[in-house]
Amino acid sequence: MSVRLALAQVNPCVGDLAGNSALIREVTERAVAEGAQIVAFPEMALTGYPVEDLALRRSFQRAAQKALEQLAVDLQRLGLGDVLVIVGSLGTDHDGRATNCAGLLRGGVVEQIYVKHHLPNYGVFDEHRLFSAGSQPCVFAEGGVRFSLAICEDIWHSDSPAQQAATTDADVFLIINASPFEQNKFNVRRQLCADRAAETNCIVAYVNQVGGQDELVFDGGSMLVSPDGELLAGSVRFAEDILLVDLPADTDTTVTSERIALPDRDHWSGPFDVGITDTEGPGELYAALVLGLHDYVTKNGVESVVVGISGGIDSALVAALAVDALGPNNVHGVMMPSQYSSEHSVADAQGLAERTGLAARKIPIAPMFDAYQDALNLTGLAEENLQARIRGAILMAISNSEGHLVLAPGNKSELAVGYSTIYGDAVGGFGPIKDVPKTLVWQLARWRNQWARDNGKTEPIPPNSIEKPPSAELRPGQLDTDSLPDYAELDAVLTGYIENMSGTEELVAAGYDSALATRILRMTDFAEYKRRQYPPGTKITKVAFGRDRRLPITNRWREPDIS
């Protein structure tokens, strides 16, 4: 006795009930053609995830309910009524409160509903705000194999009703997820699956969403883990996939698996393939950034982007990511030199365009700068910011005229300490490297060029953009180091402050200089108002600016300088 289960790692879109239903029907057909008897889709696959306050809207609750019932009917009509299809969606409880649930569809009806028990309400998650919690497990058997079903956060705790049921009544602990990517998280998830498998003495079948949604990117990496912690099978990451597994009723026998890629569903055409075990180095981060950017642009109905290319490393990396995500024909670069732009800047920007094949144009800013200066006579910081704001206005004008989405090139280190001009280089619909510290910007650029060399392709990023000392070029001979600490030190302190929530005391204990730490922390605190108006960008670190880190702007708390 055995059963063939398909873990359908798909990329739905938030709010697109019709599109997601079509996706689920299509993938179910494909899996069933390969012999699947159970097809499991991710958490809230029907509605997309996270739907945020849409969950509270009665009209959306009704529509989701109707879409789930209609999906059962449609699957039956397609001749798939014998298959058990498990679909995460939005439900309501007896009091009319929203739930994060999974419907078990078969024979044209919703046979059973499981309601998520543990609701995450930390980091980027607000599920106590949105959902009422379930308390009942959901067990079912198919081909002699017994399953207990859970949803995502349920397995981050060892006391869920689903785990109780898995321990006593199941052979397979099946978990449907929409678990967002961050650095090192895949290995945490894998360990979690191993722990739960050992505790329940079940095979753990884990299916995760893939794709970008605003600041989040879901990395997929669906997997099957044995009770002794072995990774039996895994999907690719950062792409849609169906993982087919044959589960025997007797868990001692061997489990076999077969992967079906979904290349026809071209959510991402980038050149990078991240396997289930590729969790080291910048490759998975680069893939996350490409997918996050691709999906933000395309799911918002845009085809092309425009980016100011200065010859510097940040805009070069952003352009390279955009070309990988959207193709060179959909990426427009604008050189906007001023009197302070060096010759190498223009040459490096041109080199980037030639290497990547993006369409570049040049618009010098001197005439606009002079027109403002005749009226305003600015000096110092005001004069520097003016140049950045003229560039922002030019990019927005091109965006308004030609329909491209503007990409903001700011990195996390700059955003932290406020080394960016609001309404200037901060202009954009999306900030692809918003959560990438500057030292990682260099690493990613080097990694991307190395990948090109290894694969016999042209390096997209001019080596000089990587090697030269960074400069905003807003005054003669300016260098970032005039205003900022060395980036290696800066990023180390910022990681402590932002990701680990350390104060000066902890930072000094970890070996950092108190005066340096204090300086960086104060710059970071003061820049909160700028971050509040910054565009969204893909989260890749443990704590990204945005939903992850909610601080008041009006805030007189300052970490003490204990030097």
Next chain:
Amino acid sequence: MSVRLALAQVNPCVGDLAGNSALIREVTERAVAEGAQIVAFPEMALTGYPVEDLALRRSFQRAAQKALEQLAVDLQRLGLGDVLVIVGSLGTDHDGRATNCAGLLRGGVVEQIYVKHHLPNYGVFDEHRLFSAGSQPCVFAEGGVRFSLAICEDIWHSDSPAQQAATTDADVFLIINASPFEQNKFNVRRQLCADRAAETNCIVAYVNQVGGQDELVFDGGSMLVSPDGELLAGSVRFAEDILLVDLPADTDTTVTSERIALPDRDHWSGPFDVGITDTEGPGELYAALVLGLHDYVTKNGVESVVVGISGGIDSALVAALAVDALGPNNVHGVMMPSQYSSEHSVADAQGLAERTGLAARKIPIAPMFDAYQDALNLTGLAEENLQARIRGAILMAISNSEGHLVLAPGNKSELAVGYSTIYGDAVGGFGPIKDVPKTLVWQLARWRNQWARDNGKTEPIPPNSIEKPPSAELRPGQLDTDSLPDYAELDAVLTGYIENMSGTEELVAAGYDSALATRILRMTDFAEYKRRQYPPGTKITKVAFGRDRRLPITNRWREPDIS
């Protein structure tokens, strides 16, 4: 037997432990000089409220703990050791998790701690994210009068341990609060106090914070309510105040009260006085906006503001609010006419400057516009937006040079449907009327002028700015009604969609045209990305854009057109 209780309605600042400690010491001295034996401060008065993710920071937790203990010592040193001082603050539980708590200080020590039981996690509140909940009541007696203590949300439910204790063991149910203002909320709170008083057969003593904190404004309105629902005494609203009440041990005897204003603590010098029962009409809304604007500017260490004055009603109201909040010498107006600006616009802007006394200057935008156009040759929307963006850059240049904070003049109706230019008129550190629907903008302007007439002062807003049809003046003869529905209809539909979370079905059932509703709802959905980058502004409605309404940008859900 009786006791004199002071309800200290103060205006702390988030994160300012030293400043808030000084404020509490000072107000305690003042209250004790008037005979107070118990002084009760608002929820988290020592840390300010809401502290958001600061609550999770270990260094801030330690500092708050130390500040509370030091405050007890300092009060003792000031000879106030016999007085019971109740101070809301940030604590930690046995597992090191943060709590929203109140310390009872006396004799140089923290005698007792009460931990808030009901944690709000809806609307603007994220307390499940931040705090662990308490489970124990806190009862104490003073002068023969028995008290049960609660914190804010505790009394929005009738099952708190504090209410149980009030019912069985207390004469007075004392609640310390940081309850943010919104339209009609004062009356809800008053009814709540009456209900709890009746249920517990206690006198309810309710002390609320006052002041602005980012998007929130706290209105004060501290009060004493008898078991039969009578309002025995109340503080002013939108200003600091001490309400002194003599509470007899026998609740049947009469309670007396005495108000002490704190005019020396000049958090707000506006001309408007809102009494405890002034809950009708635009007066309380105007006061909320003035206080929210004043506190955002001053608590962020800025003294002055700059605003583009177009002659239109939005910028006129913003300028009037700013003059009331900060005085005319701290308000800088900039007229930035273009070829499309009408004569009446310049005249009305000049009239506004003369009436209010703000400092106005004129910077025509034609030279900058021509410089961009020589390079870009824009038409249509791109040309219109360019004008707004030149104005934004000019305001930011003045801000950078002179240190004024830029005010964005957008109203809620515009922000809803995206009728504003991102990086153009949306430029600003604060948007004072961000949560004010357009129809209410007119009402507030008329109310402010009427107040001036009633008090023998100059009307600040030129009547023509109120009466003329609104226009963005970005192309010849343009009127808002070219692109938007009539504002009365627009605002009615927006209120249904945003504040009541109605879908098309509910709106049509309420009598609105489906096509009109669908058009407005789609405009609102589409503009989400613009709102995400808009500056903060004072919340006055039930659901403001921002923390109150969390929706994805990438969102394909559209309310169905059911016509």
